[in-house]
Amino acid sequence: MTTKVLNSGSCLCGKVQFEVSEINPTLGHCHCIMCRKFHGAAFSTFAEVKLEHLKWIKGQEFLNSFTADNQTTRTFCQHCGSSLLFESKFNRKDKTIEIALATFDIVEAVIPDAHIYTESKVDWLILNDDLPQYSSYRSI
Numbered sequence: 001m002t003t004k005v006l007n008s009g010s011c012l013c014g015k016v017q018f019e020v021s022e023i024n025p026t027l028g029h030c031h032c033i034m035c036r037k038f039h040g041a042a043f044s045t046f047a048e049v050k051l052e053h054l055k056w057i058k059g060q061e062f063l064n065s066f067t068a069d070n071q072t073t074r075t076f077c078q079h080c081g082s083s084l085l086f087e088s089k090f091n092r093k094d095k096t097i098e099i100a101l102a103t104f105d106i107v108e109a110v111i112p113d114a115h116i117y118t119e120s121k122v123d124w125l126i127l128n129d130d131l132p133q134y135s136s137y138r139s140i
């Protein structure tokens with residue numbers, strides 16, 4: 001099942017712009033240490049989309065990426081530094097990619113459904129929603 005929603009997005013400076021036509025239903029807040037560092041925030045929220053449902057409007061040449069030892073790749077705008085994309089070996093196998101939800105123009109178009117990697121959640125962040133919490137990766 002996917003959520004059909006045409007949504008556009010961009011980085012902070014606007015040089016990179018994209019459009020997605022469908023978003024996969026699993027959409028978690030990730031509390032892992034790497035996402036924290038990448039976002040410069042307490043946690044990240046990534047929306048998973050099939051590669052075929054992601055269209056670059058402009059600025060692909062401004063994308064730069066960092067691949068960590070665990071083979072996860074995080075992509076950002078090299079002009080303004082906005083965190084944009086996440087990709088793991090699971091994404092590569094499934095031909096999907098994860099887009100930082102807050103870079104969408106209509107962030108409320110989809111609703112997160114879980115917290116993942118809560119084993120590394122920061123202590124001062126209190127989770128008081130009813131979403132399921134996974135201590136590490138969610139494998140569904």
Ligand SMILES: [Zn+2]
Binds near residue numbers: 013014015016077079
């Ligand atoms: Zn930018």
Ligand SMILES: [Zn+2]
Binds near residue numbers: 036117
């Ligand atoms: Zn993470």
